[in-house]
Amino acid sequence: MIKNTSKRLLLALSIFAVISVSGQTEMPEKRVTDLTKLDISNGVSLHIISPEPIQFVDLSTSNLTGDLPAENIARIKITDVTEMDSTSIRKDIDENNLGVITIVCQSFMAQYKVNYLDFKGNAVTNIQIQPEDMQPLEYPKMAFSNSELHRFSLDILRKKKLNKPIREVKGLKLTMQINDVYVVNDYIFLDMTFLNSSNLGYDIDAIKFSVEDKKIYKATNNQSIALDPVFKLYDQKQFKKSYRNIYVFKKFTYPNSKVMKIRLLEEQLSGRAIEMTVKYSDILNADTF
Structure with missing residues (x-):
């Protein structure tokens, strides 16, 4: 499962390092409202295709789960829930807020806001990461003492x-x-x-x-x-x-x-x-x- 806590922590540390070391990177600040929106429905998997190998993926909420069926493909779907879980999931669905997908590759990061779509016929099944969604990751070269x-x-x-x-x-x-x-x-x-x-x-x-x-x-x-x-x-x-x-x-x-x-x-x-x-x-x- 992609959603485990250790991967989220690794992502957070990586982003912090990229932004904070010596001010050498130019990653622009982005808010959730600025992100490209993807529509997803129950029972329909979304495949995100990257032009280069994916290092790891973070799913910001437990509403989403996924895996990496290939080194450059992330497969995401809405989490299968029990009746006990359905209340909180339903609230997020009603607010059209399933979470944020973050994909980190070798040289860039891409993020998407996921919306719930009730009509499966219009759900997105696959997308390719576009240049406008790529935020370059310029890891600074470390000089050792x-x-x-x-x-x-x-x-x-x-x-x-x-x-x-x-x-x-x-x-x-x-x-x-x-x-x-x-x-x-x-x-x-x-x-x-x-x-x-x-x-x-x-x-x-x-x-x-x-x-x-x-x-x-x-x-x-x-x-x-x-x-x-x-x-x-x-x-x-x-x-x-x-x-x-x-x-x-x-x-x-x-x-x-x-x-x-x-x-x-x-x-x-x-x-x-x-x-x-x-x-x-x-x-x-x-x-x-």
Whole structure:
């Protein structure tokens, strides 16, 4: 049943967030009298068809019930009532007030006032949500503080590594691994491990991230764009056998003609270096947590 209280509460919180955060949205104020009116009769289901998947539906009164027979269709009807319930329902019917239907989709919200129609022959059986009934939902992008990024990073470290690394390269008795990639809002978290199988400790000069051309025909044609993490969990400069860290980036994209490069560089004089190539598909397949 669509009418349960938890969905109403979720809707209320969502609307509050959209309206209140930093004044960034432009949702116009609407009153019940401004809403498009739909006529519905006993025994006739109303099907509301959306151009995109429906996230959830709220029915403002117990006079209406419904379900989602398909991801973009909400089916609404007048509640079947017992004799004990019929008095209050009848009062609403007499006042031509069955309630308000609110439909929340991925990018918009639509609302309708439902009127009771005694003559079934004129009842509406299906409608498509029209552009004039759509109120855009512009959920603001949240910026996390360093303390929040730190907490997310620690949560990743606590996860057990059950699978093989997404990417791994070896050379000079060094191993570089991407354990996993996570996404939270507009942030990308790279969980990385560096291993040293030699007896010589590794002094980190830099760990560099960049986006570069996949194929380089001439050295002068290579275009390298540096990617700077907005946060890293640890700022370690040396490790003996293993080193794990979380690097956080603001959301980025790159075409198939380019790849992400990660380079681990050692301080001179030893100067051991190892490089990894990351495909865009590795980023697209990121988990959420």
